[in-house]
Each structure stands twice: as C-alpha cells, then as structure tokens.
Amino acid sequence: MSTRRTPATGPDLAAVAKLLADRTRSAFCLALLDGRAWTASELARHVGVAASTATEHLHALVRGNLLAEERQGRHRYVRLADAHVAELVENLAALAPDHRTPPRSxxxxxxxxxxxxxxxxxxxxxxxxxxxxxxxxxxxxxxxxxxxxxxxxxxxxxxxxxxxxxxxxxxxxxxxxxxxxxxxxxxxxxxxxxxxxxxxxxxxxxxxxxxxxxxxxxxxxxxxxxxxxxxxxxxxxxxxxx
Amino acid sequence: MSTRRTPATGPDLAAVAKLLADRTRSAFCLALLDGRAWTASELARHVGVAASTATEHLHALVRGNLLAEERQGRHRYVRLADAHVAELVENLAALAPDHRTPPRSxxxxxxxxxxxxxxxxxxxxxxxxxxxxxxxxxxxxxxxxxxxxxxxxxxxxxxxxxxxxxxxxxxxxxxxxxxxxxxxxxxxxxxxxxxxxxxxxxxxxxxxxxxxxxxxxxxxxxxxxxxxxxxxxxxxxxxxxx
DNA sequence: CGGAGGCTTCGGCCCCGGCCGAAGCGTTAC
DNA sequence: GTAACGCTTCGGCCGGGGCCGAAGCCTCCG
Structure with missing residues (x-):
C-alpha cells in the first residue's frame, strides 16, 4: 500500500517543511530568530507547552539540522543552526498570512x-x-x-x-x-x-x-x-x- | 482543551509550512519549479496519486497562495504563484537531506x-x-x-x-x-x-x-x-x- | 548529603489529514 | 447526440503525530 508511491526522486522537501509545519515548533523557531540561544524550558514556557512536549519537538528540530544544541550542566541551549535556517524562517513568515492579533493587555x-x-x-x-x-x-x-x-x-x-x-x-x-x-x-x-x-x-x-x-x-x-x-x-x- | 495554547502571536508560519510538509504536495511544487503551468492530471500522474487526491492538494496549495490557477475548458492549469514561492521551495530543497536515489533504469x-x-x-x-x-x-x-x-x-x-x-x-x-x-x-x-x-x-x-x-x-x-x-x-x- | 530544578522517557489519548473508489458534472471530440 | 475525458465531491478507512502527566535521571546548590 505504501509502496504505491513513486520512488521519491530529488530532495525530501517535505521532511524539512514538516518540521516547521507545527505551531509549537514554528513558534520555537520564531522565538529563536532573535539569534540567541534559549533553554528548553524557556521555550516551553514561552509558547505554553509541557516540558516533555518541548523536549520532543527540540529533538526533532535538532535531528533535522534546523537547530544546534549545546549542553551546559543541567541546561540545554538551542539556537538556529545557521543563517540559512534563519533566512528560511523569514521567507516562510513573509509568505504567511499575518494574523495581526491586537495585544490583549x-x-x-x-x-x-x-x-x-x-x-x-x-x-x-x-x-x-x-x-x-x-x-x-x-x-x-x-x-x-x-x-x-x-x-x-x-x-x-x-x-x-x-x-x-x-x-x-x-x-x-x-x-x-x-x-x-x-x-x-x-x-x-x-x-x-x-x-x-x-x-x-x-x-x-x-x-x-x-x-x-x-x-x-x-x-x-x-x-x-x-x-x-x-x-x-x-x-x-x-x-x-x- | 485547545484554548490552552498561547494566542499565537505573529505570522502563522506553520500554516504555510504545512502546505509543503506533505510528500505529494512538495512533489507538485518541485515539478512546478520548471516555471511552466501543469494540468492537474499531469501532476497526478507525475507523482502517482489518484486524480481526486491531486484535486484536493491543489485546492489547498491555491488557497494558501502558493499556486496560481487558470481554467481553460476542461483543463485546470496551475503554476507557482510567484518568484517568492519558487525561492522558498529552493530554500527548502537546499536544506533538505538529498536522497540521491540512483536511477532504476x-x-x-x-x-x-x-x-x-x-x-x-x-x-x-x-x-x-x-x-x-x-x-x-x-x-x-x-x-x-x-x-x-x-x-x-x-x-x-x-x-x-x-x-x-x-x-x-x-x-x-x-x-x-x-x-x-x-x-x-x-x-x-x-x-x-x-x-x-x-x-x-x-x-x-x-x-x-x-x-x-x-x-x-x-x-x-x-x-x-x-x-x-x-x-x-x-x-x-x-x-x-x- | 538531600532537595530542587531542568531535562527525558514512556504510555495512553485523541484528532487530523492523506488516501482511494464511486458517482456526478461539465467540456471536448467524433 | 454520444462517448470520452478531465475535474470534483463525498464517504470511509487508517495511520501518524501532538499532547499530557507520571516517573526517573542528572546536575547544581546549600
């Protein structure tokens, strides 16, 4: 059933896109656009998910080479892997419909x-x-x-x-x-x-x-x-x- | 349950990425990178999915402003919406792990x-x-x-x-x-x-x-x-x- | 040495979405 | 007119994956 598909020539675009296709993961990348390194729990708090959830997402992003990580003691710092990734995120943001949600407070x-x-x-x-x-x-x-x-x-x-x-x-x-x-x-x-x-x-x-x-x-x-x-x-x- | 999330500030990156996060849709875009307009059935045959499946994917891509469509008689031609989209697809491809599948025949x-x-x-x-x-x-x-x-x-x-x-x-x-x-x-x-x-x-x-x-x-x-x-x-x- | 805090693993829940085939509509070709 | 063809809609199936809380590990601090 799954082998029906054609043999998938060329680069696996979808694999990269899938990493950014989730609101939580994309929010992480948007936050990391500031160019600094964030800890896992900072990011989790920032977007409002459980620490366990953040861990899994960060693993995926690091495995996909979108983020680079650095361990320091009990902290795990992550940042965008390089300028290419930053550019990609910007590109996506430029094409995205902007919600322009008015501030609540x-x-x-x-x-x-x-x-x-x-x-x-x-x-x-x-x-x-x-x-x-x-x-x-x-x-x-x-x-x-x-x-x-x-x-x-x-x-x-x-x-x-x-x-x-x-x-x-x-x-x-x-x-x-x-x-x-x-x-x-x-x-x-x-x-x-x-x-x-x-x-x-x-x-x-x-x-x-x-x-x-x-x-x-x-x-x-x-x-x-x-x-x-x-x-x-x-x-x-x-x-x-x- | 779904309202737990923070109010999603900023552009909805994930929405755009989601459109490219599927092997079939990304294969469409990769094919359309040649800059020409393809018909829906050409694309369906090209990537090996049913016509009905292709229709749904194309609707999504058009609604998301990644593709532009043009109806001519019983044909539906689609092409990349503009150079920005082409650039985005290239960017994604450049970051993607390339499979380098050797040709089968x-x-x-x-x-x-x-x-x-x-x-x-x-x-x-x-x-x-x-x-x-x-x-x-x-x-x-x-x-x-x-x-x-x-x-x-x-x-x-x-x-x-x-x-x-x-x-x-x-x-x-x-x-x-x-x-x-x-x-x-x-x-x-x-x-x-x-x-x-x-x-x-x-x-x-x-x-x-x-x-x-x-x-x-x-x-x-x-x-x-x-x-x-x-x-x-x-x-x-x-x-x-x- | 013990507690606190950051991170990870695991199990379980649930929903989203990709796929197909059948049926139907409109256009073109004969 | 009729047949072929391209596209669309719909229902139903199924798998993937995002979420959480609980439990555990490791590091740091007092």
Whole structure:
C-alpha cells in the first residue's frame, strides 16, 4: 500500500517543511530568530507547552539540522543552526498570512511597542531602528538598491572609518535585505548587517531589554545615530518608545 | 482543551509550512519549479496519486497562495504563484537531506542525465549549463561575488550589447544566486537570470526536450555560447549529454 | 548529603489529514 | 447526440503525530 508511491526522486522537501509545519515548533523557531540561544524550558514556557512536549519537538528540530544544541550542566541551549535556517524562517513568515492579533493587555502592548521599536532579528537589527538605519544608509548612497542590493564603494569606505570590520571571504552575502513582519519594509541583513549590529552592541549604542530580543537605544546610541547616520534624536528618545 | 495554547502571536508560519510538509504536495511544487503551468492530471500522474487526491492538494496549495490557477475548458492549469514561492521551495530543497536515489533504469538514467545537463529552474537556467554560464560571467568580471553578488558595470553594458533587456524598477533583485540540488553549486537567478533564460529561448540557443523541464542546446546555441561566453563547443555537444 | 530544578522517557489519548473508489458534472471530440 | 475525458465531491478507512502527566535521571546548590 505504501509502496504505491513513486520512488521519491530529488530532495525530501517535505521532511524539512514538516518540521516547521507545527505551531509549537514554528513558534520555537520564531522565538529563536532573535539569534540567541534559549533553554528548553524557556521555550516551553514561552509558547505554553509541557516540558516533555518541548523536549520532543527540540529533538526533532535538532535531528533535522534546523537547530544546534549545546549542553551546559543541567541546561540545554538551542539556537538556529545557521543563517540559512534563519533566512528560511523569514521567507516562510513573509509568505504567511499575518494574523495581526491586537495585544490583549497594557503590558503586552508595551512589550509589543518595544519590539516594534528596536529588536534583533537573528543577528542584525530590525524594527523601526533597523529600517531607519537602512533608509539612512540608502539616502547617503552607501547602499544601492537599483541593481539588486549592494554596498557602494562609499559605503565600504564609510564602514572602515566607523571601525566596523566585516568578516570577508565567507560565502555569506555581505548585504541582504530582510523583510520583517512588524515594519513590512526591508532592512539590512547579511554579513554587513550582522557586523553593524555587533558594533552597535560593543560600542554601547544599544542594550538588550531584559532577556527579550527587544533592545533600547542608549544616550550614546542616540548621539551616534545622529552623528553617523543623521537620524534625529527624538526618533529614539525613551519617550518615543511608548 | 485547545484554548490552552498561547494566542499565537505573529505570522502563522506553520500554516504555510504545512502546505509543503506533505510528500505529494512538495512533489507538485518541485515539478512546478520548471516555471511552466501543469494540468492537474499531469501532476497526478507525475507523482502517482489518484486524480481526486491531486484535486484536493491543489485546492489547498491555491488557497494558501502558493499556486496560481487558470481554467481553460476542461483543463485546470496551475503554476507557482510567484518568484517568492519558487525561492522558498529552493530554500527548502537546499536544506533538505538529498536522497540521491540512483536511477532504476536506463531510460531513467538518460532522463536524469538530460536534467543534470541543462534545465529550467523556475524562470532561469540551471544544471551544467546554468553553472557554466554563471562561471563564465564571473570569470569575465561581469558578475562580482566579493561583496555579495552583483552585476558589474561591464556586465550591465555587456547585457545591453547582447540585446538582453532586463525589466527594471521591480522589487525583484536583479541578480540572485540559486543553489540547485544536482550541481550543488550556485547559478545565476533573479531578474537578469530570467531575462538571459528568455533570451536563450527566443534566440534559439536552447529548446525544450519534449514537455519536460530539460532543455537541449542547439547548434546556434553552441555557437553563441562560444562567441559570447567563451564556452568550448564540446561541453554542450549532443554526445556530451550522456 | 538531600532537595530542587531542568531535562527525558514512556504510555495512553485523541484528532487530523492523506488516501482511494464511486458517482456526478461539465467540456471536448467524433 | 454520444462517448470520452478531465475535474470534483463525498464517504470511509487508517495511520501518524501532538499532547499530557507520571516517573526517573542528572546536575547544581546549600
């Protein structure tokens, strides 16, 4: 009965898709899009399933090479296996019908606003902040979208002056556009996006809000955004976050 | 019981993934990656399921906006909805474990060889041919991979001389790299890849083999590949296909 | 050394969804 | 007009898989 099927030539698309075809597992991946490592129980609590259920799902995702795991003592940390997986998840999210569920409570609204304002998306910056930076770079001709996204020569030099070093020689595209679902507009990803994000953290421009993927722009950050990107202070003042 | 779950914030990734999480549906999409429109019964026969089964799957894929359909008399033609979907399917295939099932028969081996040799991949050229063209463009500095894939100024001019017009002003990236599963190497996709493929067909460089997505390089095609890309004749002589 | 907490395994429940064949409808071909 | 053909709907079968709680293991902490 089961042998009726044709011998299944080509890659087993369905096997990968099946891993993401479950609300719980996809919620895990969406959470992990922040690029950090989560423990199994954090994820379980986050999506509201029993620990045993989370364990099984995580095993499946790790076996399928979508997640990488790291054991530390009694904790099991998982993160997205690589940038390819992150890109796949983004792709799926972009094609998915967005529910746009309105927040149920005041605190949820606050959390949502903070997330929309500035957050990490895998390894780069997203939200209003990410889009604003991307727009600023475009306006100053450091990025060029006309013939497919690319970094201009000026952009390359500008990065150097800023002291941002982009790892070279990898297969990873240096600039890539990432469409996120809160802004519905593309922002800068790829190796340059990641380097810029790293720089923003090490230079103290931004800091994580608690353990979420939302980030806050510091006062140094506001100064840097004004000086280096020409972005007005008000845009990222604490008052603007609410 | 079902209301225990958290209210499902964000896009419904799983809904899209579920559409591709079935061997039959994913086989449909893989077949449709050739960029052409297939009838429902063609697809049913192709993957070996009953017509009624195919109907239901196709409805699901159309409702999920992964496929577009077109009715003509008693036929129902379906094709991938757009380039985004094609890209998603490719992404999934790239992450999937490839079975590399050896062909079961001589004719199957022949078909497989023809496919590996030259074929369409959604709307651009793939297989040995696609990779060879991409490599030739790279070698002549018409494509630049160093800072993310981009078309160089020379490449832009070269396309114009060749008489290939690339539709401008769309959101689609002009050049994009596509990793296909037979070559395991990237080849040229995006708007330029599509335009080049269109040109190859209209200029009579290549022709479809029957109704498959495999294509044959014509004698004019071999001449053009030599003159314009510096590719040796032998590479695409009919004898080389086996 | 004992308790707490994180993770895992197992058994059992239940529902979802993929499959087919039969029957029916509409279009095309003769 | 009649026959063939493509597609669709429906009912029924069956397996896979997602969920939980209980019990157990291992690590960390006091």
């Amino acid at each position: 005041l605190s949820a609204a606050g959390r949502k606003a903070a997330l929309a304002h500035a957050r990490t998306c895998y390894d780069h910056l997203a939200g209003t902040l990410g889009v604003a930076i991307t727009d600023a770079l475009t306006e100053r001709s450091l990025l060029d979208w006309d013939n497919g996204l690319r970094l201009t020569a000026e952009g390359d030099a500008w990065l150097g002056e800023l002291g941002v070093s982009v790892p070279a020689g990898t297969r990873r595209p240096s600039v890539r556009s990432c469409l996120d679902w809160t802004e519905r507009r593309p922002h800068l990803a790829g190796a340059v996006g990641a380097a810029l994000c790293r720089h923003a953290f090490t230079a103290g421009w931004v800091a994580r809000i608690g353990t979420t993927r939302a980030v806050a722009v510091t006062s140094e950050g506001r100064r840097a955004l004004r000086d280096h990107f020409g972005l007005p202070d008000e845009l990222f003042s604490p008052a603007a976050q609410r | 001589l004719s199957a081996a022949g078909r497989k060889a023809a496919l590996a040799h030259a074929r369409t991949c959604y709307d651009h050229l793939a297989g040995t041919l696609g990779v060879a063209i991409t490599d030739a463009l790279t070698e002549r500095s018409l494509l630049d991979w160093d800072n993310g894939l981009r078309l160089t100024a020379e490449g832009d001019a070269w396309l114009g001389e060749l008489g290939v017009s690339v539709p401008a002003g769309t959101r689609r990236p002009s050049v994009r790299s596509c990793l296909d599963w037979t070559e395991r190497r990237p080849h040229l996709a995006g708007a330029v890849g599509a335009a080049l493929c269109r040109h190859a067909f209209t200029a009579g460089w290549v022709a479809r083999i029957g109704t498959t997505r495999a294509v044959a390089v014509t004698s004019e095609g071999r001449r053009a590949l030599r003159d314009h890309f510096g590719l040796p004749d032998e590479l695409f002589s009919p004898a080389a296909q086996r």
